[in-house]
Amino acid sequence: MAKLRKAVSYRNIERPYTRKSKFKRHNFVRSTPNNLIVRYEMGNLKKKFDHTLTLKTKSALQLRHNSIEAARQSSNRVLEKNLGKNEFFMKINIFPHHILRENPLASGAGADRMSTGMKKSFGKPIGLAARVMKGQPIFTISVNKNNIVTAKEAMKRIYTKIPCSCSIDIKENK
Numbered sequence: 001m002a003k004l005r006k007a008v009s010y011r012n013i014e015r016p017y018t019r020k021s022k023f024k025r026h027n028f029v030r031s032t033p034n035n036l037i038v039r040y041e042m043g044n045l046k047k048k049f050d051h052t053l054t055l056k057t058k059s060a061l062q063l064r065h066n067s068i069e070a071a072r073q074s075s076n077r078v079l080e081k082n083l084g085k086n087e088f089f090m091k092i093n094i095f096p097h098h099i100l101r102e103n104p105l106a107s108g109a110g111a112d113r114m115s116t117g118m119k120k121s122f123g124k125p126i127g128l129a130a131r132v133m134k135g136q137p138i139f140t141i142s143v144n145k146n147n148i149v150t151a152k153e154a155m156k157r158i159y160t161k162i163p164c165s166c167s168i169d170i171k172e173n174k
Contacts, residue, residue: 004066004127007163010100011061013131018099029099033125036069037096042076043089049142051172053151055158056137058165062129063138065096071139071161075154079141082150089142090154096128138162142173 019028072092079088101123132138139158143151148170155168 005102007064007067010064010127010129011163013060013062016098016131018097018101020097020099029101029125031125032099033127035096035128036065037072037092038069039072040092040095041090042072043079044086045089047086047089049089049173050144051142051148051151051170053141053143053148053155054137054169054171055139055155055166056135056169057132057162058134058167060132060134061164062098062100062131063094063096063162064100065128065130067161067163068092068094068096068130068138071158074157074161075139075141078154078157079150082153083143083147087143087147088151091140093137093140094130094132096130098129098131099125100127100129102126138166 017028019026020032021027024030072090076090079090103118103121103123139155141151141154152168159166159168
């Protein structure tokens with residue numbers, strides 16, 4: 001299995017030449033990698049909660065689907081362990097549409113016969129990313145007033161998995 005490049009390689013927002021269409025001949029990129037995000041809504045979907053915590057970005061960037069899934073798993077683990085499955089509602093507000101590409105260049109002996117350099121350097125699809133604008137909410141957690149401390153801990157877990165600075169907004173539901 002090939003190693004992942006660092007997030008800094010794909011963090012900046014670029015022009016999206018990654019059109020996906022339900023008609024295959026209209027796609028710019030012929031194949032689409034599988035999305036690693038398993039669930040977008042977790043916890044109790046029907047219950048109304050007192051407070052809502054929202055994680056918003058302070059800058060525009062691209063978030064890869066594997067970092068979003070890692071953030072979801074770590075925060076969901078904290079919430080389920082401390083609150084149980086019925087005392088919170090967590091939602092991922094972004095979806096990875098953008099296809100990331102890589103043009104691998106070979107180095108070493110015999111590399112001149114393997115790679116074509118920058119000729120036809122469109123690249124092969126390696127993953128998906130969500131394009132997030134400044135101030136856009138990424139994750140939302142709804143809890144009752146007595147569970148806000150645990151929800152903040154879960155938000156801090158999300159914050160460590162995402163390669164940007166974020167802010168946590170707490171709003172009381174009426």
